[in-house]
Amino acid sequence: xTLALYAHPFSSYCQKALxxxxxxxxxxxxxxxxxPVHRRELEALWPMKRFPMLVxxxxxxxxxxxxxxxxxxxxxxxxxxxxxxxxxxxxxRMLDRFFDNYVSTPQQKIVFDALRTxxxxxxxxxxxxxxxxxxAYAWLEQHLDGRAWAAGESFSLADCAAxxxxxxxxxxxxxxxxxxxxxxYRARLLERPAFARAVDEARPxxxxxxxxxxxxx
Numbered sequence: 001x002t003l004a005l006y007a008h009p010f011s012s013y014c015q016k017a018l019x020x021x022x023x024x025x026x027x028x029x030x031x032x033x034x035x036p037v038h039r040r041e042l043e044a045l046w047p048m049k050r051f052p053m054l055v056x057x058x059x060x061x062x063x064x065x066x067x068x069x070x071x072x073x074x075x076x077x078x079x080x081x082x083x084x085x086x087x088x089x090x091x092x093r094m095l096d097r098f099f100d101n102y103v104s105t106p107q108q109k110i111v112f113d114a115l116r117t118x119x120x121x122x123x124x125x126x127x128x129x130x131x132x133x134x135x136a137y138a139w140l141e142q143h144l145d146g147r148a149w150a151a152g153e154s155f156s157l158a159d160c161a162a163x164x165x166x167x168x169x170x171x172x173x174x175x176x177x178x179x180x181x182x183x184x185y186r187a188r189l190l191e192r193p194a195f196a197r198a199v200d201e202a203r204p205x206x207x208x209x210x211x212x213x214x215x216x217x
Contacts, residue, residue, distance in 0.1 A: 065161070
């Protein structure tokens with residue numbers, strides 16, 4: 001049985017997993033959640049109905065980070081997304097958590113708040129999320145000094161996370177123009193063929209973005 005990924009093209013966490021699959025030309029069946037049949041299959045396998053979810057025979061793997069680690073163990077390709085050296089792998093995992101918790105989480109807070117009715121919105125929480133993004137951007141600007149990719153010279157799991165999260169974060173709360181390294185890094189991620197493919201696949205769904213997708217990227 002081939003691998004199957006339940007995912008939506010416009011989801012940042014799905015794009016994170018897709019980048020890993022595309023980097024290694026891994027053969028898989030893309031079960032788009034635009035299809036109601038696939039949505040029902042997802043719910044039957046995972047009642048939380050969160051995605052992406054990978055199916056490999058009788059095994060299901062949830063959460064994008066776990067999917068990427070599973071692929072390296074069970075379906076390795078030419079590019080190692082987690083280094084063999086244990087300490088280097090810790091650094092990659094730490095940066096993966098940074099992009100998940102301090103870029104994606106506040107970005108999604110702002111977006112989800114925009115989907116609420118006016119009466120249910122949380123101005124304080126949105127302001128706090130924007131402050132967190134500003135702090136994350138500033139930290140990343142310093143961290144990237146002398147680095148081509150998040151963890152050094154090699155593309156890794158951390159960059160699979162950074163690509164979609166910085167992509168949407170800049171739409172939501174723009175990266176300041178004076179943070180040259182962060183802006184250059186985001187542009188480098190967009191030039192990466194695996195991520196460029198994920199971005200192109202998501203283009204038809206840009207009207208879903210509640211803040212209004214900018215006319216760029």
